[in-house]
Amino acid sequence: MSDGKPVLELRKVDKSFGPIDVLHEISLKVGEGEVLCLLGDNGAGKSTLIKTLAGVHQPTRGEILMDGTSTSFSSPREAQERGIATVHQFGGTYPLMSVGHNFFMGMEPTKGVGPFKVYDREKANRIAVEEVQKMGITRITDGDRLVGGLSGGERQSLAIARAVYFGARVLILDEPTAALGVKQAAHVLRIVNEAKRRGLAVIFITHQVMHAMAVGDHFAVLIRGAIAADFRKGEKTREEIADLMAGGESMADLEASIEGYMETHEGHPPPPAG
Amino acid sequence: MTDTTTDNSSEQGESGFSLAAFFRSPAAGAFMGFVVVFIVFAIFGFSRNFLSIAGITTWVNFASLVGIIAIPVGFLMIAGELDISTGAVLPAGAMTVAILSGHYELPVLVGIFAALAIGALIGFINGQIVTRTQVPSFIVTLATLFAVAGLTLYLSILFINNTNSFYQAPAWAKSLFGGKFFGFNSSVFWWAGLVAVFYYFLHKSPKGPWVFALGGDQESARNAGIPVRKLKIGLFMLCSTCAAFAGALQVITFNSATSQANFGLIFNTIISVVVGGVLLTGGFGTVMGIVFGVLTLAIVTQAIGFTEIDRNLSFLIIGVMLLIAVLMNDTFRNLATSWSTSKKK
Numbered sequence A: 001m002s003d004g005k006p007v008l009e010l011r012k013v014d015k016s017f018g019p020i021d022v023l024h025e026i027s028l029k030v031g032e033g034e035v036l037c038l039l040g041d042n043g044a045g046k047s048t049l050i051k052t053l054a055g056v057h058q059p060t061r062g063e064i065l066m067d068g069t070s071t072s073f074s075s076p077r078e079a080q081e082r083g084i085a086t087v088h089q090f091g092g093t094y095p096l097m098s099v100g101h102n103f104f105m106g107m108e109p110t111k112g113v114g115p116f117k118v119y120d121r122e123k124a125n126r127i128a129v130e131e132v133q134k135m136g137i138t139r140i141t142d143g144d145r146l147v148g149g150l151s152g153g154e155r156q157s158l159a160i161a162r163a164v165y166f167g168a169r170v171l172i173l174d175e176p177t178a179a180l181g182v183k184q185a186a187h188v189l190r191i192v193n194e195a196k197r198r199g200l201a202v203i204f205i206t207h208q209v210m211h212a213m214a215v216g217d218h219f220a221v222l223i224r225g226a227i228a229a230d231f232r233k234g235e236k237t238r239e240e241i242a243d244l245m246a247g248g249e250s251m252a253d254l255e256a257s258i259e260g261y262m263e264t265h266e267g268h269p270p271p272p273a274g
Numbered sequence B: 001m002t003d004t005t006t007d008n009s010s011e012q013g014e015s016g017f018s019l020a021a022f023f024r025s026p027a028a029g030a031f032m033g034f035v036v037v038f039i040v041f042a043i044f045g046f047s048r049n050f051l052s053i054a055g056i057t058t059w060v061n062f063a064s065l066v067g068i069i070a071i072p073v074g075f076l077m078i079a080g081e082l083d084i085s086t087g088a089v090l091p092a093g094a095m096t097v098a099i100l101s102g103h104y105e106l107p108v109l110v111g112i113f114a115a116l117a118i119g120a121l122i123g124f125i126n127g128q129i130v131t132r133t134q135v136p137s138f139i140v141t142l143a144t145l146f147a148v149a150g151l152t153l154y155l156s157i158l159f160i161n162n163t164n165s166f167y168q169a170p171a172w173a174k175s176l177f178g179g180k181f182f183g184f185n186s187s188v189f190w191w192a193g194l195v196a197v198f199y200y201f202l203h204k205s206p207k208g209p210w211v212f213a214l215g216g217d218q219e220s221a222r223n224a225g226i227p228v229r230k231l232k233i234g235l236f237m238l239c240s241t242c243a244a245f246a247g248a249l250q251v252i253t254f255n256s257a258t259s260q261a262n263f264g265l266i267f268n269t270i271i272s273v274v275v276g277g278v279l280l281t282g283g284f285g286t287v288m289g290i291v292f293g294v295l296t297l298a299i300v301t302q303a304i305g306f307t308e309i310d311r312n313l314s315f316l317i318i319g320v321m322l323l324i325a326v327l328m329n330d331t332f333r334n335l336a337t338s339w340s341t342s343k344k345k
Helices: A046-053 A076-081 A099-104 A121-134 A152-165 A182-197 A209-215 A238-246 A248-265 B019-024 B027-044 B053-078 B086-103 B108-132 B137-160 B171-178 B186-204 B208-216 B218-223 B228-254 B263-275 B287-306 B311-337
Strands: A008-017 A020-030 A035-040 A061-066 A069-071 A084-087 A170-174 A201-206 A218-223 A226-232 B164-166 B256-258
Touching: A008 A046, A020 A035, A020 A046, A020 A201, A020 A218, A020 A226, A035 A046, A035 A209, A035 A238, A046 A084, A046 A170, A046 A201, A076 A084, A084 A152, A099 A121, A099 A152, A099 B208, A121 A152, A152 A170, A152 A182, A182 A201, A182 A209, A201 A209, A209 A238, A218 A238, B027 B287, B027 B311, B053 B086, B053 B186, B053 B208, B053 B228, B053 B263, B053 B287, B086 B108, B086 B137, B086 B164, B086 B228, B086 B256, B086 B263, B108 B137, B108 B171, B108 B228, B171 B186, B171 B228, B186 B208, B186 B228, B186 B287, B208 B218, B208 B228, B218 B228, B228 B256, B263 B287, B263 B311, B287 B311
Parallel strands: A035 A201, A035 A218, A084 A170, A170 A201
Antiparallel strands: A008 A020, A008 A061, A061 A069, A218 A226, B164 B256
16 A cells, blocks of 8 residues: 555554553554554553544653654644544434534535625535535435434444545544444445545544455554554454454453353343352 | 435425425424414404404513523523523513612613623523533523522612612613504514524524534534534523513513512423424524414413413413423424435425
8 A cells, every 4th residue: 555654653652541551552653545444342442542543632651643743632623623533433413403514514614795694505515415425425415404314324424524525634433333234334434445545544443353354454453452463454364353353362251251241231130249 | 335326316405495394394393383372362362352453462572572582592402501590680680770770870771781791691600600510501500590589689679678670761762672563562673683683693604503513412513613612601691691681671661670580481481492393402493483482382371361261271281282392393303304315205
């Protein structure tokens, strides 16, 4: 893939909350037109890592580099202004507002002059529908439609299209496919590919190996706050990645015990603690 | 992959009046409710002057004072907040005008501006507390409701040694703020003007969507760069200022003011807003819906004396109406969100 200068790079980033270390010496980089997949189970530190990238947390040690120069984001707003867009699992959309409103939220186009500017509904709807369709979601044809009526995949696509339209350079996708069915997940993966084709640096967080394999150029497996493996596309098979994610016996045991607990917990009361 | 592309990019999106679109709008339920109530009352009140000038102005005059406050209360509800301090801010505004312009004989505009300033200040305090703490706005404004009510009583006794006051505004101010035109109070025209301004703000101006975003998903709104705190404080200030303005209009219209808290007003504004199709959970609502909600409430509570319906039934009617409205709001929300292009027409 493109091996130019990485757009965003982490060098030996640690993050601790008080005495609790959450991230240890994380080093990552992602370049233009590249998809970096962050794989890891729940509790591996994925969300802390995302929040550090998005400016919510500042690293305790280590540095963040953007375009090769050391930088720090004091707020999510600042990270956004520098072109880092985060799309969360549910898309961050307003279900009872139209596609056009959702797309332009905070950046409403206007028409008219002076103090009597009017929200330009036609323009907003037109651009929103165009941009979403360019991303391959052809089912959205009416910008007045409420987002609550869209599927989860379409909402994700809308949020991604929005980030792309407003000039994001790094797109952080937090478990975009986790809550979706197979067909919807395929939609979102196609959009990730489209974003990549347009030269965005994409950080794709997931615990579904299949989804990661479909779009990733570069993979990092996160276990207990540290990078357990770092490899490029084609270097490992799906089975090997799945094994890595399970991360040795202890991780597999933990996973099994958590799953076991959740199964008993659902519908039935958990067994009394022995 | 390319699933059922029902993309008949047909003649949708053509602006202009579409019946289907109207029935999907949250104002539709409020409008239909208003029409039903109006027709029923017109039938039962035909022989009792419901349709006379006196009959109509009674409830329209009442609606105007409630309506001036109900619309900003509705804005707050759309933004996911509630303001019940209005019941104390209105008498505070009224007493301010009566004490400053009446007792101390200052110019009427000084009294009105002082009332508006006090309203803005109370709203600012509400907004600050709500945005800086995690306390629900219901509790915060409940606290300010009682605090302001107590302070109004205390200060009234302190300044004029009376909880009630009288004030005769000069002729020009009387006709501007408290006059009568064909039976309609000046407040009706002020309300009409404010409806236009509020309609522009919520539905036409580029800032209107921000209000909906606050009630839809505050975290996303903040991420999208919307000044969440400022906007919320501004809405609280608008609400209290409007309540104080209604108080000023009231004292100039009726020549008297009382410092007793107006608890009925709290219920009236919230009922109007909910009957007007605003979702209690925020994120959805229209100015015109609230207007119809206010008018419906006004007919049922005020105009019932002009009909053969027993006056005592008005609270029952309001209770039933409120329940129907809440159920309908839910239905309308589901209709609106499930409206997909394939199901159209």
